[in-house]
Each structure stands twice: as structure tokens, then as C-alpha cells.
Amino acid sequence: MSWSVLIATETRHAGKQRSLYFWRSHEQRVVAGIAGGFAERIGVDAVYVRAALIVLAFAGGIGVFAYLLAWTLADQERPAGAAVRPDSVHRDIGFALIVLGLLIAARDIGFWFGDVIVWPVVMVVIGSSVIWARGDALDRARWSRLATAATGGEQAPGKTGLARLILGGVLVVSGVGTFLAASDAVASTGGALVAVLITGLGVALILGPWIVRQAQQLTEERRERIRSQERAEVAAHLHDSVLQTLAMIQRSDSSRRMVSLARSQERELRAWLYGADDRESAERLQPMFEDVAARIEQMYDMPVELVVVGDALVDDQIRTLSQAAYEALQNAARHSSAEVVSMYVEVEPDAITVFVRDEGKGFDPAAIPEDRRGIAHSIVGRMQRHGGYATIRSEPGAGTEIELQLQREGSQ
Amino acid sequence: MIRVFLVDDHRLFLSGVKAELRIGFEVVGTASDVDTAISGIRRTRPDVVLLDVHMPGGGGRTVIETIGKERPDTQFLALSVSDAAEDVIAIVRAGARGYVTKSISPAELTDAIRRVHDGDAVFSPRLAGFVLDAFASDAVQPVDPELDQLTQREREVLRHIARGFTYKVIAQRLHISVKTVETHVSAVLRKLQLSNRHELTRWATDRRLV
Numbered sequence: 001m002s003w004s005v006l007i008a009t010e011t012r013h014a015g016k017q018r019s020l021y022f023w024r025s026h027e028q029r030v031v032a033g034i035a036g037g038f039a040e041r042i043g044v045d046a047v048y049v050r051a052a053l054i055v056l057a058f059a060g061g062i063g064v065f066a067y068l069l070a071w072t073l074a075d076q077e078r079p080a081g082a083a084v085r086p087d088s089v090h091r092d093i094g095f096a097l098i099v100l101g102l103l104i105a106a107r108d109i110g111f112w113f114g115d116v117i118v119w120p121v122v123m124v125v126i127g128s129s130v131i132w133a134r135g136d137a138l139d140r141a142r143w144s145r146l147a148t149a150a151t152g153g154e155q156a157p158g159k160t161g162l163a164r165l166i167l168g169g170v171l172v173v174s175g176v177g178t179f180l181a182a183s184d185a186v187a188s189t190g191g192a193l194v195a196v197l198i199t200g201l202g203v204a205l206i207l208g209p210w211i212v213r214q215a216q217q218l219t220e221e222r223r224e225r226i227r228s229q230e231r232a233e234v235a236a237h238l239h240d241s242v243l244q245t246l247a248m249i250q251r252s253d254s255s256r257r258m259v260s261l262a263r264s265q266e267r268e269l270r271a272w273l274y275g276a277d278d279r280e281s282a283e284r285l286q287p288m289f290e291d292v293a294a295r296i297e298q299m300y301d302m303p304v305e306l307v308v309v310g311d312a313l314v315d316d317q318i319r320t321l322s323q324a325a326y327e328a329l330q331n332a333a334r335h336s337s338a339e340v341v342s343m344y345v346e347v348e349p350d351a352i353t354v355f356v357r358d359e360g361k362g363f364d365p366a367a368i369p370e371d372r373r374g375i376a377h378s379i380v381g382r383m384q385r386h387g388g389y390a391t392i393r394s395e396p397g398a399g400t401e402i403e404l405q406l407q408r409e410g411s412q
Numbered sequence: 413m414i415r416v417f418l419v420d421d422h423r424l425f426l427s428g429v430k431a432e433l434r435i436g437f438e439v440v441g442t443a444s445d446v447d448t449a450i451s452g453i454r455r456t457r458p459d460v461v462l463l464d465v466h467m468p469g470g471g472g473r474t475v476i477e478t479i480g481k482e483r484p485d486t487q488f489l490a491l492s493v494s495d496a497a498e499d500v501i502a503i504v505r506a507g508a509r510g511y512v513t514k515s516i517s518p519a520e521l522t523d524a525i526r527r528v529h530d531g532d533a534v535f536s537p538r539l540a541g542f543v544l545d546a547f548a549s550d551a552v553q554p555v556d557p558e559l560d561q562l563t564q565r566e567r568e569v570l571r572h573i574a575r576g577f578t579y580k581v582i583a584q585r586l587h588i589s590v591k592t593v594e595t596h597v598s599a600v601l602r603k604l605q606l607s608n609r610h611e612l613t614r615w616a617t618d619r620r621l622v
Binding site for chain 1: 549
């Protein structure tokens with residue numbers, strides 16, 4: 001068979017490789033990569049190889065047979081060291097002439113589906129391969145100019161590109177026309193539907209590269225849009241948080257205020273950059289107490305040194321504990337005049353303990369008047385109601401420490 | 413005069429610390445990356461190296477691992493904004509005598525440098541918290557109880573550090589001498605550096621630090 005003659009020639013070339021030296025292409029693949037691989041091997045455009053296969057398929061099925069044969073014989077991958085031969089116009093023309101010769105030979109032998117079918121097909125295939133060839137890698141730039149021209153863009157199309165489009169279009173149109181005119185029988189029995197289908201096929205062949213190009217542009221645009229959305233989100237977050245804080249720092253006179261602004265911003269930014277998901281972290285003890293500390297820092301310009309040992313899932317008890325801790329911190333921030341307040345939280349299997357401590361002016365717990373029992377009510381009472389206790393240690397001039405402890409009902 | 417070498421890739425911070433150490437210290441050199449730090453420490457032979465945990469070219473840990481053995485008299489104190497436990501534990505395990513956060517006050521910083529120079533350990537509240545976390549009691553039997561567990565007293569001292577007390581106040585509250593507090597803290601540091609306890613190993617292997 002004529003195709004296998006070609007393959008046999010290749011075999012001779014590849015004698016030392018112990019293989020047919022003929023491969024399936026991964027890059028240029030439509031069905032099995034046979035046409036692409038063959039094109040890479042002999043140095044013509046893959047579009048022409050596909051066109052030849054289609055044309056030969058109408059010459060008594062030679063194309064289909066050759067394709068299946070090549071599929072069984074080809075290597076799965078391009079062997080190492082085998083070079084992809086670059087396309088050249090000379091080889092393209094030579095290849096086309098060989099295919100034409102095969103076609104005529106097939107007609108003489110009798111592998112032929114009839115002039116009425118084959119010649120219009122040949123015209124359509126030649127026309128569309130003229131349009132499609134090198135539409136992908138070699139002159140994408142020219143195609144994009146052509147595409148903008150086709151959609152009414154202001155850029156002038158490349159001369160060869162436009163010539164190719166016109167030539168291919170004329171060939172496809174006349175091929176389709178010839179077929180429809182010649183096969184009256186088909187038109188009358190199959191009705192207008194067949195004619196419409198075939199005309200539609202012709203239009204698709206002509207506009208194909210442009211449609212493909214549009215689809216690619218669409219994907220590219222979508223990707224770009226997602227990228228710019230992400231950028232906008234980061235910018236928005238930085239604007240809301242970091243830039244606002246920097247602006248506030250610039251306007252602030254007191255260095256303590258600056259420090260506390262910077263600290264709470266740092267905490268927030270760190271949580272945003274490295275932190276867990278907000279929804280998830282809201283259910284753990286550690287972030288809950290971090291949040292309490294951050295709120296106090298923000299409200300009272302008072303740095304909070306927070307150390308947490310262990311972690312637990314938040315339940316009602318822990319929520320109460322954090323509220324009591326908030327009260328204790330607030331108390332220190334309002335009354336102690338200390339530079340900094342420390343909060344230490346330790347989670348143990350049977351208890352959670354919180355220490356809130358400052359080195360401020362302190363007070364005498366016994367001397368607090370009955371009517372100003374803010375601490376007693378909001379901290380001590382709250383803890384007792386939830387199975388815990390609060391101890392307040394303070395002395396005038398020696399700072400204050402409030403200890404909160406919660407007995408855990410069950411372990412974990 | 414304690415001779416101090418500063419390693420930090422934030423120049424602003426370097427110059428700030430340098431200004432704070434004007435009295436009582438001699439800043440013999442500064443470096444902003446690992447390579448210049450190593451050559452600078454070799455050249456100037458400082459008493460104490462103050463170094464950042466995170467830096468281009470490997471971080472403070474690489475500096476300690478490269479130069480710690482050839483300069484046994486040089487002490488390292490890690491300094492960082494990092495909150496990540498594994499970074500802090502890793503640099504202490506590499507040989508740093510302590511870890512303080514960059515929000516430390518100037519007085520506390522000079523105090524920490526003096527203490528490290530004297531061969532003691534320096535634990536910030538945060539480091540104390542990390543250590544308590546890592547040595548938390550659990551069901552798994554330690555491999556070497558001597559190294560893999562904290563004594564009740566050590567735990568008590570660490571808790572006080574985590575609560576923000578100074579060594580002096582801790583000594584008063586626990587009715588022991590400041591020297592004893594320092595001994596406990598140094599013992600904890602040794603355990604932290606030598607312990608095979610699974611949390612520490614896991615931290616390290618998780619981050620491919622070992």
C-alpha cells in the first residue's frame with residue numbers, strides 16, 4: 001500500500017534505532033497524535049498531514065487505513081535524540097504533490113468514492129488547510145491581527161494572512177457549492193437539512209481559526225480578571241488595615257499610642273497572613289484570647305503581653321472565662337496606670353487558669369466601697385456561677401494580679 | 413564592657429539596638445545576612461551575638477550551627493518578631509542561650525545580654541509558654557525522664573516567667589534566691605536543647621529542621 005511505502009522508507013532511516021523511528025506527538029494531538037508526530041518527523045505542518053489523511057480517506061478509505069496502521073506502528077513517545085524537523089514551504093509543497101499523486105493513482109486503481117464527492121472534498125480540505133495552517137505556533141501574532149481585522153479592529157491584517165483567508169475561503173465556498181450543485185440527488189432526498197449542514201461546515205472551516213482565537217482570548221481574559229480581583233482584594237485589605245494604621249501613627253503624638261497601634265496592627269496582619277481560617281479559628285481558645293487582648297490594646301492604648309499554653313475548643317464556660325478576663329484587663333487598663341499588662345492562660349486537662357497582672361499602682365481590695373464593686377460582680381460573681389473562682393491580689397504600690405480559674409467538667 | 417555583635421536584616425532595628433547599647437556595651441560589628449555575620453563573628457570575636465531568627469540565607473540558626481562550635485566562649489541570644497513556636501524552639505535547640513521578642517524594653521534587653529554573657533539562660537514570657545506547651549504532661553511515657561520532663565519546681569518557675577514576673581520577683585514569691593531561679597531556668601534550657609521528647613522532635617521533623 002502506498003502509505004506503507006512511506007513508512008518503509010522511514011524504517012530504513014531508523015535501522016540502527018531498532019524502531020520505526022516514528023512517534024505519536026503529545027503537543028500536536030487531535031486523535032492519537034499520529035498526524036502531529038508524522039508532521040514533526042518529516043517537517044511539514046501537521047495541518048497538511050491531517051488534510052492529506054482526510055482527502056485520502058475519501059479515496060477508497062486509504063486515509064483511514066493508513067492512520068490505523070501508523071497508530072499500531074508508531075512509538076508511544078518521541079525517542080530521545082530524535083529531532084523535530086522544522087516546517088518548510090518546500091517540504092509542504094512536495095508533500096502536497098505526493099498526496100495529489102497518490103490521489104490520482106488511487107483513482108486509476110479504483111479506490112474512489114466518485115468524482116462528485118472526492119473533488120469537492122479536496123477543494124474544501126485544501127481551502128481550509130490554507131486557512132488553518134500555521135495558525136497556532138508560527139504566526140499567532142499575525143492571526144491575532146487577522147482576528148482583530150475580522151472583528152472590525154483598526155489594525156490592518158498581514159498581507160499574506162488576508163490573501164490566505166481569501167484564497168482558502170474561495171476554495172471552501174466553491175468546494176461546498178460544487179458539491180451541493182453536483183449532488184442534486186442528495187439535496188432532493190435529504191432535503192435542505194443536508195445542504196445547511198454542509199454549508200455550516202464550510203463556514204466553520206473558514207471561521208475556525210478566528211473562533212479558536214476568540215475562545216483563547218476569552219480564557220485569557222477570565223484568568224486576568226481573577227488575577228486582578230485577587231490583587232484588588234489584597235490592596236483593599238492593606239488599605240483598610242495597614243495604611244489606615246500608618247496614617248493614624250503619623251497623626252499620633254504619643255509614642256505609647258503609636259506602639260499600641262503598631263502592635264495591634266502587627267497582630268492583625270500576622271493573623272491575616274499566617275492565620276487559620278476565621279470561621280475555624282473562632283472556635284478555639286487561643287484566638288479567642290488573642291482577640292480579647294487585641295480589643296483591650298485598641299481601646300485603651302495599653303499593650304497586652306499574652307502567653308497561652310495549650311488550647312481547647314470554645315464552650316460556654318470558656319466564653320465566660322474570656323469575658324471575665326476582658327473585665328480584668330479593662331480594670332488594669334483603666335485604673336493601674338501601668339505601662340503594660342500581662343495575661344497568661346494555661347489550659348490543663350482538669351482546669352483552665354488565667355492570670356492578668358500589671359505592675360501599676362495597685363489598691364487595697366478590702367477598701368473598695370460597697371457600691372463600686374465592679375470587680376466583685378463582674379469577675380468574681382461570674383466565675384463562681386460557672387464553676388470557678390477569681391482571686392484578686394493587690395497592694396497599693398505593688399501592682400495587681402487577678403487569677404481566674406475554671407474547673408473543667410469533662411476532660412478535653 | 414561586654415562586646416556585642418548584632419545580626420539583623422532590618423537596618424532600622426539594628427541602629428535602634430545599637431543606640432540602646434551605647435552605655436556599658438561595645439558593639440563590635442553588625443551584619444545583615446548569614447555570610448557576613450559568620451565572617452564578622454570570626455573576625456571580631458564578640459562575647460555575645462544578638463541575632464534575628466529570620467534572615468536571608470538561612471536565618472540565625474545557620475549562624476549558630478556554623479560558628480557555635482569554633483567559638484565556645486561566644487553566647488547567642490535570639491531576637492525575633494516571630495510568633496511561631498517551631499522557629500523559636502529550633503533556634504534554642506541549635507544553641508541559643510535564650511529568646512526575646514523585639515518588643516522587649518531597652519532595660520530588659522541590656523539585662524538579658526548581661527545574663528546571657530554570664531552563662532545563664534534568658535526566657536521571655538513567650539518562650540516560657542512554648543516550653544510549657546512542649547513539655548505538657550501527657551500519656552506518652554518519656555524516653556529519658558531526666559531530660560524529657562520538667563520538675564515541679566521548674567514548671568513553677570516557667571509559669572511565673574510566662575506570667576511576666578522578673579527573676580527577682582519570682583525568687584521572692586517562691587522563697588528562693590535569684591541564683592536558684594537562674595539555675596532552674598538553665599536546667600530547663602539544657603533539657604530543651606537535649607531532650608528527645610516527641611513534641612520537640614515532631615516540631616523539628618515537621619519543618620524538616622533535623
